[in-house]
Amino acid sequence: MSSDITRGARARARTEITAAIKDEARRQLAADGAAKLSLRAVARALGMVSSALYRYFPSRDDLLTALIIDAYDSLGEAAESADAALAGAPPARRWSAVCEAVRRWALAHPHEYALIYGSPVPGYSAPQTTVPPAARVGLLFLRIVGDAHRAGELSAPELPPVLRPEAERMAADLAPELPPETVSALVAAWAQLFGLVSFELFGQFNRVVEEREEFFRHAVARLADGVGLPRG
Numbered sequence: 529m530s531s532d533i534t535r536g537a538r539a540r541a542r543t544e545i546t547a548a549i550k551d552e553a554r555r556q557l558a559a560d561g562a563a564k565l566s567l568r569a570v571a572r573a574l575g576m577v578s579s580a581l582y583r584y585f586p587s588r589d590d591l592l593t594a595l596i597i598d599a600y601d602s603l604g605e606a607a608e609s610a611d612a613a614l615a616g617a618p619p620a621r622r623w624s625a626v627c628e629a630v631r632r633w634a635l636a637h638p639h640e641y642a643l644i645y646g647s648p649v650p651g652y653s654a655p656q657t658t659v660p661p662a663a664r665v666g667l668l669f670l671r672i673v674g675d676a677h678r679a680g681e682l683s684a685p686e687l688p689p690v691l692r693p694e695a696e697r698m699a700a701d702l703a704p705e706l707p708p709e710t711v712s713a714l715v716a717a718w719a720q721l722f723g724l725v726s727f728e729l730f731g732q733f734n735r736v737v738e739e740r741e742e743f744f745r746h747a748v749a750r751l752a753d754g755v756g757l758p759r760g
Contacts, residue, residue, distance in 0.1 A: 546584055548574060550598065553591055558639040562649045567591065589652055592643075596654060597661050599640040604664025606633040611668055619676040620749070620757045626668055627721055627748035634725045641729060645722055666718055670703050673714055676757055677706055683756035685713040710756055717751040724748070 552570050567588050571581040585591040610629035614622050634641040643649075644662070676682040687695055687709040695708035703711050724747055727733050728740055737743050753759070 542584070549581060549584055549591070550595060553595055554639065557595070557643060562592065562643050562646075562652075565592065592649060592652055593655060593658060595640070596644055596658050599637070599644045600658065600661030600664065602637065602640070603630065603633050603644075604661060604668075606630070607665050607668055611672070618758065619672050619679075619681065620752045620759050622672050623669070623752045623757055624745065624748055626665070626672070627751070628745070630665060630721065631725050631728070631744055634729055638729055641725070645726060646730070669714060669718060670706075673710060673755055673757065674703065674706060677710070681758045682707075682710060683758070684709045685754060685756050687712055713755045717755050720751055721748065 549570060552573050553565060556565055556569060556573075565588055567581055567585065568578050570591070571578045574581075585594065606629045607626045610625045611622050614625050617625075634645075673682065684707050691712060692708065695712035698715060699706060699708040699711040702715075706714075724744060728737075728744070733740060749759075
């Protein structure tokens with residue numbers, strides 16, 4: 529019994545220290561950017577010796593990976609919660625709700641958004657473990673569009689003949705049950721969504737777009753049109 533209690537206490541302590549390390553790393557991201565993240569600086573801020581911190585994160589890249597996975601998961605959870613709140617609603621409404629959740633999350637977590645959708649961190653190469661969390665929003669869009677397709681509500685977007693081989697390849701890789709035209713349009717809409725969010729977050733809309741929330745809503749509704757979703 530005592531050994532179980534000891535193991536439980538150690539596990540809780542490790543969880544708490546891991547959380548403290550990541551919180552301090554996020555603070556440093558906000559202050560200095562990902563390129564300047566340093567394990568030694570994190571350890572110093574927490575009053576730890578560097579060798580102790582390395583038991584939790586063997587390298588800067590391991591810590592960056594943990595922060596990236598957390599950011600993608602947090603964004604994915606926000607998007608999925610927005611969709612779940614509209615269960616049974618028309619696909620276009622679900623689409624817009626997910627897009628707006630992505631924007632809200634980005635505005636509330638600008639430094640974490642910049643970590644996953646901003647400039648690449650010099651010297652860092654993201655491992656495969658980041659791929660499933662990164663795919664959560666895209667897979668949610670595929671689910672929404674797939675629901676419309678199964679209900680017979682999806683219109684096929686136009687596709688230039690020159691793009692058909694590429695669209696068929698993407699469909700085979702991402703969603704074989706969907707028409708290639710739809711998958712091609714969906715990939716473009718996915719990229720445009722994050723372009724809209726990034727332009728707002730990183731200042732490209734300054735002195736250009738003033739009514740940003742309404743502008744965003746209109747833009748993502750047009751993206752829904754572009755992938756063939758019926759207006760809800």
